[in-house]
Amino acid sequence: VTYEKLRELISPYLDRELDLLQSVEIEAHLTTCPACALLPKRQQALGAVLPGPALVNAPPRSLEGSIRAALRREGPRARRPIWGVLAAAATLAVAFALFCRSSDEPLVSELVAAHVRSQLADHLVDLPSADQNSVKPWFNGRFNSSPPVNDFQGFPLVGGRLDDISQKESGSPRLPPPPARRELSSFGPEDTSRAGLEHRTRNGYELLGWSRSGLTYWAVSDLNRADLETFARLIQDVPAP
């Protein structure tokens, strides 16, 4: 084994991802190589620093004002393409638990957080597929139901993802319209108190919720509300199975 190869194995060794033989080999190397012996402490220090606040970049307070001022200067025509570029994803959630209106807030936060995480990790879908006949059975196999996974006009299906939200599994068929992407999640049974679309905003994301056929849906997006409503109506128009 070359020195470079040994060095590359130190990181997985510290993550306890190596088998016994490889671990013994790395342990022996660490006792004889002063340069590599420094790596465990460095990795430990990195692990401690990464989740901390020291690396979070807070935008200057003036940024929001300057963006709003620029949008006002450009006028309404220029806003649409800007939002079109920024628009990244909508998550539609089907809930299998009973959520009363007052309990929506933590759920909404979790939905947005899950959506943001999926973007940070550049992992919008677990199953990348534009084929409804693949995505629907994929959901049914992992979940006791599947939300509509139709390929809507302007919102092509890109796949599905399962998230664990509020300790309830949720599923996300993804439907991206060019240039934006859309996604769909599901969890819980119907909240019968709902009527029509329920609107929320959180951290700059638009959310629309509704219930139908025993399922509660949430759409999450950084598109504008009108576009998101169009998407929601398309989902609602799908005939019940």
Place this chain on the structure above:
Amino acid sequence: MDFREAILLPEFEGLSYKEIAEVTDDPLGTVMLRLSRARPQVQRAILKRRGARP
């Protein structure tokens, strides 16, 4: 899988190498290699940001 994903998935999402390989559809060896190379890069970037020498 890029270096950013290589750091995010284990450090922030808590995924094991096997889970990362499944999620990214990459071989396990690729996952190991990417993470081994990504960590020193992140360390250097942090030290540079703090104005320290590695």
